[in-house]
Amino acid sequence: MAALAPPVAAIRVAVRRALTGLSSGGPVLVACSGGADSLALAAATVFVAPRLGRDAVLVTVDHGLQDGSAERAEAVATWGRGAGFGSATVVRVEVAGRPGGPEAAAREARYQALTEVARRQNAVAVLTGHTRDDQAETVLLALARGAGPRGLAGMPARRDLGGVPLLRPLLEIGREQTRAACVVLGLTPWQDPHNTDPSYARSRVRADLLPALVRALGPGVVDNLARTARLVAADNAALDELAGTALAAARCPDGGLSVPVLLGLVPAVRGRVLHAWARELGALPGALSHRHVAALDALVTDWHGQGPADLPGGVRVLRREGRLASG
Numbered sequence: 042m043a044a045l046a047p048p049v050a051a052i053r054v055a056v057r058r059a060l061t062g063l064s065s066g067g068p069v070l071v072a073c074s075g076g077a078d079s080l081a082l083a084a085a086t087v088f089v090a091p092r093l094g095r096d097a098v099l100v101t102v103d104h105g106l107q108d109g110s111a112e113r114a115e116a117v118a119t120w121g122r123g124a125g126f127g128s129a130t131v132v133r134v135e136v137a138g139r140p141g142g143p144e145a146a147a148r149e150a151r152y153q154a155l156t157e158v159a160r161r162q163n164a165v166a167v168l169t170g171h172t173r174d175d176q177a178e179t180v181l182l183a184l185a186r187g188a189g190p191r192g193l194a195g196m197p198a199r200r201d202l203g204g205v206p207l208l209r210p211l212l213e214i215g216r217e218q219t220r221a222a223c224v225v226l227g228l229t230p231w232q233d234p235h236n237t238d239p240s241y242a243r244s245r246v247r248a249d250l251l252p253a254l255v256r257a258l259g260p261g262v263v264d265n266l267a268r269t270a271r272l273v274a275a276d277n278a279a280l281d282e283l284a285g286t287a288l289a290a291a292r293c294p295d296g297g298l299s300v301p302v303l304l305g306l307v308p309a310v311r312g313r314v315l316h317a318w319a320r321e322l323g324a325l326p327g328a329l330s331h332r333h334v335a336a337l338d339a340l341v342t343d344w345h346g347q348g349p350a351d352l353p354g355g356v357r358v359l360r361r362e363g364r365l366a367s368g
């Protein structure tokens with residue numbers, strides 16, 4: 042028997058790891074664009090899942106943004122059915138009219154559709170094909186915009202997607218491995234023109250910045266950036282836990298926060314407490330920036346009778362009688 046090609050084996054191992062320990066019940070749902078990453082993911086999942094006693098289903102989202110997108114999506118679904126998925130469906134989404142740039146709008150529409158399909162199909166997890174290279178790009182973009190530790194932690198291998206776990210089994214797999222796996226398996230990936238469109242920052246990082254870093258610093262750069270994300274994520278988890286305890290300790294009976302308790306916290310924990318509390322008050326997470334948290338912090342550490350701090354979403358925080366309160 043011919044030996045299994047290393048990239049195919051590595052991807053199957055990664056998927057097996059991700060699927061092990063999931064709750065029993067419904068199928069795992071693979072989100073497949075038809076690109077090399079999610080095609081390799083889909084091929085591995087449809088192989089591994091039945092061997093773990095699980096059903097696998099596939100969904101592909103048609104964003105309707107390019108000519109021929111409906112045909113392409115249908116081709117992905119047809120491949121999925123032929124490859125052995127229990128079902129393979131196309132979901133058409135409406136991107137226009139959503140807030141943010143076109144990339145953000147498409148992402149929001151896609152994740153909303155994935156959540157709905159996962160619920161409808163009673164899926165125990167949604168799997169996406171983000172790779173180590175995507176993670177390295179995410180870290181670089183976060184670094185460049187000064188996003189702080191939360192951004193530098195990159196994408197988690199697991200997060201909640203509207204009550205269903207979203208898993209990224211390929212975060213330690215390189216893009217060259219997904220491409221090689223597709224070649225070995227005779228799969229022809231779709232090349233998304235957005236991925237090479239220089240008007241997107243991520244495309245420029247992919248096409249110009251990462252290759253330049255590899256040339257300047259060596260081939261280990263991509264792996265090192267992804268490791269940085271894992272290390273920072275572990276530190277974030279520890280700090281978040283401390284912040285949870287500190288938030289409970291700072292809380293006053295009326296829902297405000299005690300300034301003396303906040304003053305006793307180290308800045309890294311206090312910042313997280315204020316961030317978490319602002320979100321509780323209804324500040325919009327996507328728009329809540331370092332600047333807003335700094336304004337809250339100033340009410341605690343640089344108090345000179347200043348006015349309230351305004352947070353995105355119409356939330357207003359003021360200092361009154363040794364407490365921070367919304368009002």
Ligand SMILES: Nc1ncnc2c1ncn2[C@@H]1O[C@H](COP(=O)(O)OP(=O)(O)OP(=O)(O)O)[C@@H](O)[C@H]1O
Binds near residue numbers: 078080102104172236
């Ligand atoms: N149109 C789509 N339909 C279903 N899933 C999608 C779609 N677009 C993206 N995804 C999912 O999100 C993941 C990340 O997509 P993104 O386009 O950011 O990265 P990519 O590296 O180009 O991935 P791929 O090579 O799989 O297209 C994909 O691997 C896939 O799991």
